[in-house]
Amino acid sequence: MKVVVTFPIPDVAKQMISEHAALQCWESEESIPVSTLIDWVADADAILTTLTCPIGREVLAHAPQLKVISTVSVGVDHIDVGVAAERDVIVGHTPGVLTNSTADLTLALMLAVGRRIAEGDALIRSGAWSDGWKPNLLLGTDLSGATVGLIGLGPIGRAVATRLKGFGCRVIASNRTMRSLEGVEFVDRETLLSTADIVSLHTALTPQTLGMIGQKELALMKDGAMLINTARGALVDEAALVAEIKSGRLRAGLDVYTEEPLPLTSELRELPGCVLLPHVGSATERTRRAMFELALANLFAGLQGYDLPARLGTT
Numbered sequence: 001m002k003v004v005v006t007f008p009i010p011d012v013a014k015q016m017i018s019e020h021a022a023l024q025c026w027e028s029e030e031s032i033p034v035s036t037l038i039d040w041v042a043d044a045d046a047i048l049t050t051l052t053c054p055i056g057r058e059v060l061a062h063a064p065q066l067k068v069i070s071t072v073s074v075g076v077d078h079i080d081v082g083v084a085a086e087r088d089v090i091v092g093h094t095p096g097v098l099t100n101s102t103a104d105l106t107l108a109l110m111l112a113v114g115r116r117i118a119e120g121d122a123l124i125r126s127g128a129w130s131d132g133w134k135p136n137l138l139l140g141t142d143l144s145g146a147t148v149g150l151i152g153l154g155p156i157g158r159a160v161a162t163r164l165k166g167f168g169c170r171v172i173a174s175n176r177t178m179r180s181l182e183g184v185e186f187v188d189r190e191t192l193l194s195t196a197d198i199v200s201l202h203t204a205l206t207p208q209t210l211g212m213i214g215q216k217e218l219a220l221m222k223d224g225a226m227l228i229n230t231a232r233g234a235l236v237d238e239a240a241l242v243a244e245i246k247s248g249r250l251r252a253g254l255d256v257y258t259e260e261p262l263p264l265t266s267e268l269r270e271l272p273g274c275v276l277l278p279h280v281g282s283a284t285e286r287t288r289r290a291m292f293e294l295a296l297a298n299l300f301a302g303l304q305g306y307d308l309p310a311r312l313g314t315t
């Protein structure tokens, strides 16, 4: 049996995999070239990967023996799951273990944008804070008591809702399937967009959700409202969002982008009305360890023909 790993992993993990299978591991921080991946998967039974490595139709077509793809991520939009299913390749991912960290970061962005945390930090570091407390310095908006609209109410959306209740927020939500959740009012998407002070995205990126927040949806948002995205960049039409932030009508807290890393030419970098993070929703030591352990458990289960602890479609 052979396992292909598309990113550098610790020696201890290599040792564990080597006890079960031959291992071919990409050691560079640069992404593995598709041509190399195609070459490596020719005799692979399993792939251990992350969200920066697309596994599309072409890669899958060159992997006749492949049984399992295990990704160290909850999102699977980098994998062609349709083709994987057609070819009976099982996909494992890492839901659950990153829920709390991602929900925490979502609240951090809401607070950072509302209370202008990054601007305050920059003001001091630049030496421009020269005259002490001022009645109008960096006035922002409260999270306490705000109306927050959650698009998507899976585990992360629900964990965000729980946290927001502690801030005395009114939480409204729209979801593909209506769920009932104490303290959350379900509304349609248009009502949510036009009512919320803060709109936060918690839905997977699929062909159906791609670009779901476009110019029309952004135009429905209230003046001064905030868009928070800790899900996937491509849910939003980034150019339309830039235009709204540039005009000063909307603000944003973003952890994810259409293109990652965010290109140097992106206008988002120049706009004070947004706080930008480099896709770190799950980036705590504890959570990343848990994700890696779950991905390894998925990998080994798949190799040995057992049910995966977190198989896509059952989680």
Ligand code: GLV
Pocket: 051, 072, 073, 074, 075, 076, 098, 231, 281, 282
């Ligand atoms: C992070 O974005 C993930 O999908 O785990």
